Amino acid sequence: MTAALLLNCGGSVFAADDLKxxxxxxxxxxxxxxxxxxxxxxxxxxxxxxxxxxxxxxxETASYFGLSALAEFDIVQHLGPKRxxxxxxxxxxxxxxxxxxxxxxxxxxxxxxxxxxxxxxAPPDLKITVxxxxxxxxxxxxxxxxxxxxxxxxxxxxxxxxxxxxxxxLNYAYIEHVxxxxxxxxxxxxxxxxxHLFELIYGxxxxxxxxxxxxxxxDLHEAxxxxxxxxxxxxTGSFELGSQLKAQLNGAYAWQTDYARNPLPIExxxxxxxxxxxHDDVSVLVGREMLEGNGTIGFQTPLASxxxxxxxxxxxxxxxPDGLIDWxxxxxxxxxxxxxxxxxxxxxxxxxxxxxxxxxxxxxxxDASLESRLxxxxxxxxxxxxxxxxxxxxxxxxxxxxxxxxx
Numbered sequence: 001m002t003a004a005l006l007l008n009c010g011g012s013v014f015a016a017d018d019l020k021x022x023x024x025x026x027x028x029x030x031x032x033x034x035x036x037x038x039x040x041x042x043x044x045x046x047x048x049x050x051x052x053x054x055x056x057x058x059x060e061t062a063s064y065f066g067l068s069a070l071a072e073f074d075i076v077q078h079l080g081p082k083r084x085x086x087x088x089x090x091x092x093x094x095x096x097x098x099x100x101x102x103x104x105x106x107x108x109x110x111x112x113x114x115x116x117x118x119x120x121x122a123p124p125d126l127k128i129t130v131x132x133x134x135x136x137x138x139x140x141x142x143x144x145x146x147x148x149x150x151x152x153x154x155x156x157x158x159x160x161x162x163x164x165x166x167x168x169x170l171n172y173a174y175i176e177h178v179x180x181x182x183x184x185x186x187x188x189x190x191x192x193x194x195x196h197l198f199e200l201i202y203g204x205x206x207x208x209x210x211x212x213x214x215x216x217x218x219d220l221h222e223a224x225x226x227x228x229x230x231x232x233x234x235x236t237g238s239f240e241l242g243s244q245l246k247a248q249l250n251g252a253y254a255w256q257t258d259y260a261r262n263p264l265p266i267e268x269x270x271x272x273x274x275x276x277x278x279h280d281d282v283s284v285l286v287g288r289e290m291l292e293g294n295g296t297i298g299f300q301t302p303l304a305s306x307x308x309x310x311x312x313x314x315x316x317x318x319x320x321p322d323g324l325i326d327w328x329x330x331x332x333x334x335x336x337x338x339x340x341x342x343x344x345x346x347x348x349x350x351x352x353x354x355x356x357x358x359x360x361x362x363x364x365x366x367d368a369s370l371e372s373r374l375x376x377x378x379x380x381x382x383x384x385x386x387x388x389x390x391x392x393x394x395x396x397x398x399x400x401x402x403x404x405x406x407x
Contacts, residue, residue, distance in 0.1 A: 022064035029072070031056035033150065035402040039084070041095040042394035048084035048095040053077050054150035056106060066114050066124075072107040076100070076150045076183070087186045095396070099150040102183040107154055109133045116164035125164040132156050135173055136305075137199050138234060141252075142216055144305030149181040153303070167204030173197040178220070178303065191302075192221040194260070209237040218303065219260035226302040228266060229259040248276040248285065256299050268292040268299040268323070281334025281345075293323025293357040311351050311365040312385035313396045320391075323356030342374040355391060363390030379404045 058072025232254025276285030298319035371381030
């Protein structure tokens with residue numbers, strides 16, 4: 001039976017014959033990130049400057065009759081003077097850089113993996129994970145780990161993933177607690193929850209076309225106005241055009257209503273349209289994302305990975321009451337590798353923002369980055385976000401310089 005129950009752990013496949021082998025044949029992981037961040041925000045009297053180091057250390061056992069365990073800790077420490085609002089230190093004259101010092105549990109989980117399909121050579125198609133864990137659904141637009149911050153967002157949850165039927169994957173998660181990126185000592189560091197997540201992914205129409213349907217029922221006790229039921233669909237497709245040219249087409253629609261103890265009546269919609277071209281390491285994508293508002297509250301995504309959407313300056317983490325329309329153009333290019341520098345990737349993004357409910361300009365933003373990967377373990381880079389305010393929102397400029405080591 002053991003040989004039939006396999007788990008991918010740290011990039012290698014294990015089938016432990018006894019408990020001792022499973023415990024000592026696991027993977028010791030280290031994820032270290034050193035980052036300098038500078039924030040200039042128009043409505044704050046002081047600039048924020050933060051140099052922080054994150055060390056994420058964990059150990060994952062090999063599989064024993066399909067069972068494995070993972071324990072992982074985060075240590076975050078600022079270096080030099082603390083000249084930023086980390087959400088716990090009360091330095092409100094500075095812009096917020098939500099990376100407070102901490103030494104805390106990041107993940108602690110038990111996982112079970114088994115094969116339900118008849119094919120003996122197939123990987124596990126049933127996976128159940130219990131405990132504090134990382135959950136990312138789809139492109140992290142609604143459910144993600146907010147991985148840009150030094151301490152990521154995790155969930156005390158039960159997650160079941162079943163891909164035993166051809167071309168079909170079913171995900172279900174029950175979330176009892178949300179451990180937010182702000183850390184355990186922040187007043188906004190967690191949500192008690194009674195939330196249910198459903199996701200269905202179908203890839204049978206074409207090898208390059210995925211269809212997703214989802215229902216996210218969020219009951220967040222500390223944030224009742226963010227307790228919502230969101231039902232949606234998403235399609236992503238890539239198509240070969242010849243001469244190494246590939247087209248990308250994405251579309252999504254969702255409907256959000258009030259849920260659980262939400263005191264506000266909510267009936268709001270969301271839609272996304274994207275089209276892009278890629279040739280070798282060069283790509284361009286044009287898109288429009290709309291999150292409706294009713295004048296009292298906008299379509300919200302409280303468990304998303306916010307840095308990935310509506311600009312790296314993160315002005316619109318909480319969506320405006322009048323909603324948001326985001327037109328954007330994204331371009332990226334891989335540059336030839338250089339000696340002692342590695343393979344370079346350059347990115348440039350432009351956003352034009354407007355309110356949906358009253359059609360007022362909410363400003364614009366330029367984002368740019370240059371990142372190098374020396375090898376499979378080491379990467380480093382720099383990034384910049386320049387938001388030009390509109391609709392009463394202040395200008396905001398952010399600069400990052402960072403280095404990452406992962407093993």
